[in-house]
Amino acid sequence: MRNLRLQFEDECYPVWIGVRCLDEIISSLRELNASSYHLIADRTVGKLHAGILYEQLSAHVFTSLWVVDNGESSKSLETVEYLAHKMVEAHIDRGSVIVAVGGGVVGNLAGLIAALLFRGIRLVHVPTTLIAAADSVISLKQAVNLSLGKNLLGCFHKPTAVLVDLNFLRTLPASQMRSGMYEIIKNALTVATENIPLLESGLKPDANYSDAELMSFVEAGLLAKQKVMKADKCERKEALVFEYGHTVGHAIELAAEGRVPHGEAVGLGMIVAAEVSSRLGRLSDSDRQLHHRLFMRNGLTIRLPAGVTVAAVMALLRMDNKRGYVCARPDQVAMILLDGLGVPAGPVGRPLILVDASLVQSCIEDCLTGIMDIAFEDRGL
Incomplete structure (x- = not known):
């Protein structure tokens, strides 16, 4: 397994990445000498991956597997309270380890529970999606949603380790693989422009990647975030740049009520952000067009999802978690914009x-309701 040791100011933790390395993951978990392990997974991952982790760990020490419903609906304070209550009943203690087995929703849910129980116990991520492995686990932010907006209730809690088996990603549908790639593209556009050639040559609309390609993409995503977060562990200063596309993207995601993967919504948000930047005279036309090329090569349909209205998106924008x-x-919206590739706008x-x-x-109306499509078709993009 490849070992990356990530440093965020005074915080540090390892990320292990391998292929078909389940035995190594079990060994790494057992080395933590936990008094008990509490695995959290959604229903799909519970059947595909978490079950075998549970079986192997429970042969050595008390282990529980807690399964939640799929999707954003589980990312709530109600779910946090329910699971925490059940874990206390199962005698979780300060020596226990919570293991998030899944994607970004499960990772945030497990992270917040680990941060709150006994004012903080150990957390390990075993990501099973590309978006989790290459992006969301590289954060100390743990949060759940309110009906008014995403990630409005949360805190900061460092994972003890991240253990990645790229083979787990093989069970993902293409839409979820593409979802993860949007975040990797975001990192390249904002802070790691050296990865743009890799993406221009390597993106595939069918998302059918080799192990070597997946390894390169995951490492690119992780190291891009490390570049900025090493001096901003709470992502409140320079690392706010990683919210690029998320202002409009989160609103689209919430308005779609779980029908649109997070990364796809963020991709649409980046299209809008690039258009805003362009109209303000900040981003060149060629850089704006690069956004479209990369996203289209990743299979993005540049339209608002069915059933999502511009009015609904605008209403949700007012509850964005960056306000303040x-x-x-x-009548204003705070946004991450670009003055150029790898050049965030603003202070x-x-x-x-x-x-x-x-x-x-x-910009939402022009970019995401079909008006811009004709212009780009006319220019052969």
């Missing part, structure tokens, strides 16, 4: 720009 970083009027220590909501709405 800068003083905004009710170095807080790359946020206030944008008139009317401009954001116009």
